[in-house]
Amino acid sequence: xxxxxxxxxxxxxxxxxxxxxxxxxxxxxxxxxxxxxxxxxxxxxxxxxxxxxxxxxxxxxxxxxxxxxxxxxxxxxxxxxxxxxxxxxxxxxxxxxxxxxxxxxxxxxxxxxxxxxxxxxxxxxxxxxxxxxxxxxxxxxxxxxxxxxxxxxxxxxxxxxxxxxxxxxxxxxxxxxxxxxxxxxxxxxxxxxxxxxxxxxxxxxxxxxxxxxxxxxxxxxxxxxxxxxxxxxxxxxxxxxxxxxxxxxxxxxxxxxxxxxxxxxxxxxxxxxxxxxxxxxxxxxxxxxxxxxxxxxxxxxxxxxx
Amino acid sequence: xxxxxxxxxxxxxxxxxxxxxxxxxxxxxxxxxxxxxxxxxxxxxxxxxxxxxxxxxxxxxxxxxxxxxxxxxxxxxxxxxxxxxxxxxxxxxxxxxxxxxxxxxxxxxxxxxxxxxxxxxxxxxxxxxxxxxxxxxxxxxxxxxxxxxxxxxxxxxxxxxxxxxxxxxxxxxxxxxxxxxxxxxxxxxxxxxxxxxxxxxxxxxxxxxxxxxxxxxxxxxxxxxxxxxxxxxxxxxxxxxxxxxxxxxxxxxxxxxxxxxxxxxxxxxxxxxxxxxxxxxxxxxxxxxxxxxxxxxxxxxxxxxxxxxxxxxxxxxxxxxxxxxxxxxxxxxxxxxxxxxxxxxxxxxxxxxxxxxxxxxxxxxxxxxx
Numbered sequence: 001x002x003x004x005x006x007x008x009x010x011x012x013x014x015x016x017x018x019x020x021x022x023x024x025x026x027x028x029x030x031x032x033x034x035x036x037x038x039x040x041x042x043x044x045x046x047x048x049x050x051x052x053x054x055x056x057x058x059x060x061x062x063x064x065x066x067x068x069x070x071x072x073x074x075x076x077x078x079x080x081x082x083x084x085x086x087x088x089x090x091x092x093x094x095x096x097x098x099x100x101x102x103x104x105x106x107x108x109x110x111x112x113x114x115x116x117x118x119x120x121x122x123x124x125x126x127x128x129x130x131x132x133x134x135x136x137x138x139x140x141x142x143x144x145x146x147x148x149x150x151x152x153x154x155x156x157x158x159x160x161x162x163x164x165x166x167x168x169x170x171x172x173x174x175x176x177x178x179x180x181x182x183x184x185x186x187x188x189x190x191x192x193x194x195x196x197x198x199x200x201x202x203x204x205x206x207x208x209x210x211x212x213x214x215x216x217x218x219x220x221x222x223x224x225x226x227x228x229x230x231x232x233x234x235x236x237x238x239x240x241x242x243x244x245x246x247x248x249x250x251x252x253x254x255x256x257x258x259x260x261x262x263x264x265x266x267x268x269x270x271x272x273x274x275x276x277x278x279x280x281x282x283x284x285x286x287x288x289x290x291x292x293x294x295x296x297x298x299x300x301x302x303x304x305x306x
Numbered sequence: 307x308x309x310x311x312x313x314x315x316x317x318x319x320x321x322x323x324x325x326x327x328x329x330x331x332x333x334x335x336x337x338x339x340x341x342x343x344x345x346x347x348x349x350x351x352x353x354x355x356x357x358x359x360x361x362x363x364x365x366x367x368x369x370x371x372x373x374x375x376x377x378x379x380x381x382x383x384x385x386x387x388x389x390x391x392x393x394x395x396x397x398x399x400x401x402x403x404x405x406x407x408x409x410x411x412x413x414x415x416x417x418x419x420x421x422x423x424x425x426x427x428x429x430x431x432x433x434x435x436x437x438x439x440x441x442x443x444x445x446x447x448x449x450x451x452x453x454x455x456x457x458x459x460x461x462x463x464x465x466x467x468x469x470x471x472x473x474x475x476x477x478x479x480x481x482x483x484x485x486x487x488x489x490x491x492x493x494x495x496x497x498x499x500x501x502x503x504x505x506x507x508x509x510x511x512x513x514x515x516x517x518x519x520x521x522x523x524x525x526x527x528x529x530x531x532x533x534x535x536x537x538x539x540x541x542x543x544x545x546x547x548x549x550x551x552x553x554x555x556x557x558x559x560x561x562x563x564x565x566x567x568x569x570x571x572x573x574x575x576x577x578x579x580x581x582x583x584x585x586x587x588x589x590x591x592x593x594x595x596x597x598x599x600x601x602x603x604x605x606x607x608x609x610x611x612x613x614x615x616x617x618x619x620x621x622x623x624x625x626x627x628x629x630x631x632x633x634x635x636x637x638x639x640x641x642x643x644x645x646x647x648x649x650x651x652x653x654x655x656x657x658x659x660x661x662x663x664x665x666x667x668x669x670x671x672x673x674x675x676x
Binding site: 167169225290 | 355412414418430431484511512516540544553554555556557558559560562563567575577608609640
């Protein structure tokens with residue numbers, strides 16, 4: 001398995017330490033162009049863009065290539081972020097993985113499940129990490145931002161945030177930041193039924209990080225990712241503080257609440273089911289985003305007394 | 307998109323999965339003609355997107371014309387768990403020897419399709435006993451897997467052969483139509499050992515609809531939902547009187563929860579998408595103005611990149627154009643919040659620093675008006 005932090009930051013002594021090169025697929029679209037500028041402003045080292053038909057031009061000073069093969073060949077980048085419309089996602093993602101990309105951030109919303117599953121299979125064969133689709137991306141505050149999140153809510157620190165929702169990741173991180181819980185990484189896994197990196201995998205990717213004192217998991221109704229994570233926390237005797245939030249307690253059943261993955265069938269995917277499993281794993285669940293830092297502080301307090 | 311029983315069965319028929327003779331109507335005049343073609347007795351089945359129809363009296367046997375005149379209108383106006391009857395299926399009764407359960411569903415945790423089967427069907431999936439569970443990757447089911455499952459269910463001889471065929475066809479529907487769920491419950495073994503799908507539930511991946519024009523005829527969206535979709539919004543209409551608007555599905559769900567915790571009653575869930583511009587917020591207010599039950603609007607926007615003044619402009623324009631005349635309780639975090647407050651002074655939009663304060667004010671105001 002490839003190491004996420006090594007891909008994102010590298011090792012001290014690497015000549016691109018904390019300056020890992022990133023390619024933007026769909027760099028000339030309105031959305032892609034805007035966020036390229038935002039990521040550059042944050043300090044992300046964007047070295048190339050890809051838009052078929054626009055090779056040889058520049059966007060925000062970044063050279064554009066016709067294909068991923070050319071862009072990877074010219075830059076050696078291992079990270080790519082995709083901004084193309086959902087119906088073109090599959091071909092863009094295949095092109096990236098076939099060209100040797102090892103970390104693929106998939107921004108588009110409304111990607112069909114079948115296409116996401118196809119990419120999951122290909123990524124396994126290529127030993128690559130896919131984050132998303134329908135994700136805001138990943139940010140390591142102060143070092144690298146690969147995604148569409150605003151910079152404002154995030155602050156350097158030692159808490160990891162994993163989230164199924166974009167704006168809730170900002171909201172919860174904002175609340176953590178003002179309570180002086182900065183973040184070592186904020187990882188958006190995406191709001192779709194099929195995630196390139198599911199909740200448990202995201203958790204395992206960061207759990208033992210030396211720069212991580214505690215983990216906040218921002219979830220929502222739909223599926224059983226939270227239940228599986230709770231069981232995993234029990235099974236692996238994870239002992240750093242974990243606090244959760246779950247959105248959608250008041251949502252009606254069998255209605256898709258904005259995210260393709262946020263839907264309850266019977267008890268499958270219900271908030272009650274998730275809260276009760278978290279209780280077994282001794283993970284407190286906040287009633288509202290502003291309560292997250294309080295519960296986290298409580299967990300640290302308990303740890304000290306013990 | 308969840309297909310109604312008769313729609314799922316029309317897919318089954320297309321793939322040669324046996325179904326009972328049946329005809330679908332939406333009014334009693336057509337229903338009488340269907341009854342004459344089919345001949346008594348038959349079953350009258352409400353077509354609605356919800357389980358538990360039998361218990362609720364939305365499926366009834368019908369022996370003769372007198373019963374038909376009573377039962378057809380009764381079932382037509384049934385409401386089960388908030389879902390109305392959309393159409394009525396008249397179907398010949400079957401001589402059932404044994405009821406089975408079979409489905410293929412998208413297993414999100416395992417990231418593959420999974421078969422659930424049981425020799426004891428006919429009840430809701432939660433109560434189905436002795437479940438046989440098989441993971442099948444991207445959904446393809448080979449004859450050997452299907453036969454194994456059938457044998458485990460206790461089938462043999464002719465019913466087993468038929469079951470293998472039906473399960474493989476159901477898998478083909480799942481793959482071809484990009485379904486998240488394809489379920490037959492009950493799948494019945496009849497007196498003559500033939501196997502027939504007595505019910506059908508199919509849920510299609512909404513995000514794959516652009517590849518399935520042939521399924522468009524089954525799609526039913528309200529005028530408001532259609533308009534919301536065109537603007538790139540997600541809208542779910544609810545029963546209360548406070549419209550809930552925000553940017554991002556998670557944030558709007560979270561706002562809905564907090565409003566309900568405080569005794570407020572949400573009228574809708576409206577997600578305008580990750581960004582928020584003057585145009586999108588104005589369009590959201592226009593949509594809400596078309597919902598008669600709405601008495602107030604709760605807005606939760608996480609700015610960050612978007613300036614709050616952009617959003618404030620939309621409110622002012624909406625009042626000026628008389629699109630809305632409702633109180634708005636808004637929390638907008640982000641740049642230029644003070645300037646936005648200044649802009650909105652004297653309007654019916656009140657701005658708050660936290661969502662908790664906005665919710666409290668909204669609930670108090672709604673209670674005042676009874």
